[in-house]
Amino acid sequence: MKTINALLSGFLILLVLFSCQSTEEVKSNLEIDGYENHVELRWNPEQDVDEYSVYVSLDGESFTLRGETRDTLYMDFVSDLGSEVKLEYQVRAKGETDSLTVARGETATRKMSDEELLDMVEYYTFRYFWHGAEPNSGMAPERIHLDGDYPNNDAHIVTTGGTGFGLFGLIAGIDRGWVSREVGLERMERIVGFLEKSDRYHGVWPHWIDGKTGKTKPFSSKDDGADLVESAFLMQGLLAVREYYKNGSNGEKALADRINSLWKEMDWSWFTRGGQNILFWHWSPNYDWDMNFGLQGYNECLITYVLAAASPDHSIDPAVYHEGWARGGEIMVDKEAFGYKLGLKHNGSEQLGGPLFWAHYSYLGLNPLGLEDQYANYEEENRNHTLINRAWCLDNPNEFKGYGEDLWGLTASYSINFYNAHHPGNDNGVISPTAAVSSIPYTPEESMAVIKNLYYNYGEKVFGKYGFYDAMSPEHDFYPNRYLAIDQGPMVAMIENYRSGLGWDLFMGAPEVQEGLKKLGFSSPELE
Incomplete structure (x- = not known):
């Protein structure tokens, strides 16, 4: 039993470390620019992924689908979300559940001069x-x-x-x-x-x-x-x-x-x-x-x-x-x-x-x-x-x-x-x-x-x-x-x-x- 518990503990530690590493890699894979009326997202293409879904959150917890694209550049026009707002994005490989997040990042929209x-x-x-x-x-x-x-x-x-x-x-x-x-x-x-x-x-x-x-x-x-x-x-x-x-x-x-x-x-x-x-x-x-x-x-x-x-x-x-x-x-x-x-x-x-x-x-x-x-x-x-x-x-x-x-x-x-x-x-x-x-x-x-x-x-x-x-x-x-x-x-x-x-x-x-x-x-x- 001790051996099994030790193996499980080791597995959980590895899983946590892998999750942290994956999160860090995902975060670094997204370039994001916030303007006044839109946000531009850019990410590296993923192997065996033909289409992506883009999600946004205003609170970092609840994410809403914004659109789908075959490109690795997505422009999200966000006037419906308010002005000068902080936004968190996730880019997911499109599938039945959109569960695989390939890129994520945060930005904010801002007022722009002429x-x-x-x-x-x-x-x-x-x-x-x-x-x-x-x-x-x-x-x-x-x-x-x-x-x-x-x-x-x-x-x-x-x-x-x-x-x-x-x-x-x-x-x-x-x-x-x-x-x-x-x-x-x-x-x-x-x-x-x-x-x-x-x-x-x-x-x-x-x-x-x-x-x-x-x-x-x-x-x-x-x-x-x-x-x-x-x-x-x-x-x-x-x-x-x-x-x-x-x-x-x-x-x-x-x-x-x-x-x-x-x-x-x-x-x-x-x-x-x-x-x-x-x-x-x-x-x-x-x-x-x-x-x-x-x-x-x-x-x-x-x-x-x-x-x-x-x-x-x-x-x-x-x-x-x-x-x-x-x-x-x-x-x-x-x-x-x-x-x-x-x-x-x-x-x-x-x-x-x-x-x-x-x-x-x-x-x-x-x-x-x-x-x-x-x-x-x-x-x-x-x-x-x-x-x-x-x-x-x-x-x-x-x-x-x-x-x-x-x-x-x-x-x-x-x-x-x-x-x-x-x-x-x-x-x-x-x-x-x-x-x-x-x-x-x-x-x-x-x-x-x-x-x-x-x-x-x-x-x-x-x-x-x-x-x-x-x-x-x-x-x-x-x-x-x-x-x-x-x-x-x-x-x-x-x-x-x-x-x-x-x-x-x-x-x-x-x-x-x-x-x-x-x-x-x-x-x-x-x-x-």
Whole structure:
């Protein structure tokens, strides 16, 4: 009997020790961050566990199921539990009884200032380009669908323009310490290495690339070659990266030199089709110039002419800008809507302005503040463009649900008919968060009102692990858990420009950019 009791006692001691050790391991396996309206949980994947259940407790004793997930990141929106509350979480392997706890931890929600809210939105959006990057190339995937439903199985297709936008976000993440400078450099080297080996045509990349192979993925039947505009968006970001690294460590300087080689190899003059006074968007090795799309303003393409004029080895004549983009001066108009003037002919919507991405894409590096040429003051043009778009939503002639001072912004995004370039003349009740968020340098108070409304009132319907989802509509009860790189990139870039001017300072500091702008007749405080 003594022997049995001794064995039982030893077993109980071992069991207690094992339990304590397991509890400690479980506790250390959960990373947890508390914000004002949600809590984020992250844990390591467990072998042979395909699905997890997340439980929460306010008293440490009674736990309530919050949700189930196959991911190892879970966002719990907790406004129903109160404000500034202490919470204890358990993550359990999903089963009949959810008895196996694989992670646990405690946190508290907290009131956030506007600056903290903006920092959080920028950080989450940065993660699209960091955690969400295509693994082989490091490039930005064209889209991320959290529902896993990809058209044509294209999760591995990367976008050149979207990657260019995202580069501004990666720089911001490195500069703010969200990732280390060393790890950030490794990612940049992977991206540049992929771009060096991927398909190019006269030094210009296609719109889409297979992230696994570097081969062109046709954007449409005849768009299977060079895309000058998307490549301009890409090089806008690459030049900012070059400037960020050019005076750094030996490795950083080497990367800057490699970017410089890619920049010099882009033959912008080729896209004048033998010396015409206009740039053409596409060239195909199979269809030559059949797309026949000349770049005439005004739309999102201004940066293309700026970079073409700035090119060290393949520059265009100023006449290409003035006769092609500016239409021999006919780009100028005198229009007014809702008390705001537009001085440029917005293609197809000159009275009310085009989709708001026209005020974003070219201006992630090109600083519009104080920027002028003989055709426009670009700070005024972009601010008025934004304010007209907002005023349309406030006027709300179609009486769509939700529209108002804290929910406005029409631009290209996912839509109820898959994809749409929304603007005041083409409004179907879908709001694209990138529209107001990316406009924050032009309309800081008005944009913050939308950010607060989206986060605090719509919550998990519109905010996920890579920031605000691409589109939403109270009118249509439309809240897709989907992202597009070309919409996430402007948000993270423009928030950083608003906060620090980092992207603007880097791009505008490039000597060739300054010379190119002067060559085309631009003036700016940064050119003096």
